[in-house]
Amino acid sequence: MPSAPASPVAAAVAEAHRREWAYVLAATVRVTRDIDLAEECVQDSYAQALITWERDGIPGRPGAWLTTASRNRALDVLRRDQTARKYLPLLVEEHVTELEEPSDIPDDRLRLVFTCCHPGLATQAQVALTLRLVCGLTTAEVARAFLVAEPTMAARITRAKKKISTARIPYRVPSTADLPERIEAVLAVVNLLYTTGHTAPTGEALARTDLVARALDLSRMLRELLPHDPGVIGLLALILLTDARRAARTDAQGRLVLLPDQDRSLWNRQAIAEGTALARRALRHHPPGKYALMAAIAAIHSGSPSWQATDWAQIVALYDLLAAIWSSPVVRLNRAVAVGFAEGPLAGLAALDKLSDEPQLAAYGYLAAARADFLSKLGRVHEARTAYSEALLLTENAVERDFLDQRMRSLPDS
Amino acid sequence: MSEYLILIYEAESAYATASEQVMGEVMEAHNAFSEKFGSAIKGGHALQPTLTATSIRDAEVTDGAFAETKEALGGYYLVEAADFDEAIAIAKEVPARFGGVEVRPVMVFEE
Incomplete structure (x- = not known):
């Protein structure tokens, strides 16, 4: 290209x-x-x-x-x-x-998408194939996007294509009965692409805007091809609303700026208007799906004039709905953080501590970082320092690491 | 149409200690599966447990399975299906209460 x-x-x-x-x-x-x-x-x-x-x-x-x-x-x-x-x-x-x-x-694009995102392929292979075949990226570009060597990515793509032909994974739009489950798989691929781009798991830059742009393109293409699917509408809304904050997420020096401190005038109002309207549409479907609920949470932040004015009670309520349909430890973690803002740091800490023996969160830096923030607000400096150190050990993105380091240094001497 | 081998991997220990009632349920589940997919099933057998297995490598005969695993190959079905999705739909219904199944496309050699 x-x-x-x-x-x-x-x-x-x-x-x-x-x-x-x-x-x-x-x-x-x-x-x-x-x-x-x-x-x-x-x-x-x-x-x-x-x-x-x-x-x-x-x-x-x-x-x-x-x-x-x-x-x-x-x-x-x-x-x-x-x-x-x-x-x-x-x-x-x-x-x-x-x-x-x-x-x-x-228009055969849907067949192509459903074949690339077939659950019979490994998730990584689904993402790689989608970038290669649906977005037309070269193998070298796909390899760069995931920070792996080109031969490794070439082997991964070849293996996936070979499985499609030898296992006879069909090239077609799934039957109506299978469609909801298969759309879910496609949405998961696009969302993974987006989240990988939004906060790069490793590396020097916070975001990989190339991946974010691809995820947005794919999401718009799905909307064109499956215009009434609430999951598709919800995911597009979520991506638009989250990406609308891009310019405010880092300062002039490339340092991380979290939601409470972001300059909201830098948010992309056009994207927010489009995303909010789509989120409303997605929520009309009952029961609302996970992307619609995540978009609704993002929309509350987008609609709030300041961090202080955020309607936390409503955010906690939306996380409750989300946790009911999606048993993800990360959702429970975000809910616990929201509880902390709605009811105070002590309540937040109690909610976080309920998640401490969750195996999937054991290596997840955000749990330790959230504990550290609440502990620091409660003046429990020594424990906060330990929690920040733990979060630093688990974080590989350079911008996030600097942020945590800065937070830890700004703790008063104990 | 293509052929797929569905390999059933289950914990042998679970069968060793299963009650007669459980064994009866397992048999019944396999009978029901065979009846439902009769036209697609081209073959299938249950195997004796791995303690009866013998491995041979370079003509050397040793007692036991090729690999010691908690869940061992205990049986298979050979099925015919139009494509992968159809094969997976069949495989999802193979009884395997103490483990799971693996689906492998059968290799076809052209002349």
Whole structure:
């Protein structure tokens, strides 16, 4: 993918790459029934576009142009080595039609998404395949996104593709009966991509805005393809509302600024308006799903003029609803923190201490950090210092580490 | 159509100490499964416990299973399914109250 478009044509190709890749690939898979061959053809057509568009001008519908070019290329290859490809295990498909007009090609992006996010694949593989096939990132880019070596990521992607073809994971939209569970898996992939980008697990920068942008693109694409699904609406709302605070999350020196201290005038009001409206829509579905509830919590923060004015009672109530449908220790942790703000640090500490023997939180720095904050508010300096040290041991993001270190240093001498 | 082998891994100790009633329920569950998926099931057997297993490597014969695990291979079904999703739907209904199952696509060799 060209990183710095030098000409209008390069910019148009880059734009078409970001917006149309999934559509072009999905339409090409329809011809090849083989993901690898389809990928090659789509890559070729983007390369060809750089040359042809320079010569003939940028087409009115770049996506249709690319789709036709990729599919023609695929048909050429198929005709040329029909015998060589005869024994390849082909994707399980309902029907294939060979030569439709671009305008008649059904939108196959959902098939592509559901295949990439199939629960029969490891979660990491689902995320990698989604970035590779749906977003069109190169293997090197996917590897960088997850801070692993390129050969490692290449092996992971190859293995996942091999499983799709040999285990015959079908390339189709799941049946109505399976749809809710399968949509949940797709949402989990997009959400994981978003949270990985929002606070990078390791590294120097707090956020990886490239991943956040991809998650937002995917989320908007899902909204277009499944416009009435409350989970899809809820996730888009959640991402918009959380990402709206991006500019306020770090100061000029790149240091972490937490919600209480953020300059709310830096929040993206347009994203908040869109996210809030979507959150309302998602909440209309009964019972509300987890993304709708998380979006609602984010919306309360977004709608609050200041940290002091936050409606904590309502936030605790929403966390109660969330914990009832999603038994995640992290949700219980966030609820406990909210209790601390609603009822005071002592109540918060008591709620946190109930989670202390939760095995999944044992290596989770936020539990120790939250305890440290409440202990510090209660003036229990010595215990607070121990808790900050513990949180530091469990945190690998440099910006978060500096923040915790700063907090620990600002404790009064005991 | 493709073939998939569904391998049943369960805690042998649980069967060693199971009451007659539990054993009866297990048998009944397998009978019900076989009846429901009769047309898809191409084969299947229960195996004697690993204490009867013999391993052979480089012609050397040793007593015991290849790997000592808490949950051991105790039986299998060979099923035919249109695709992975169908195979998984069948595998989800294989009785395995003391463990779980593993699904493996059968390799097909072209001539």
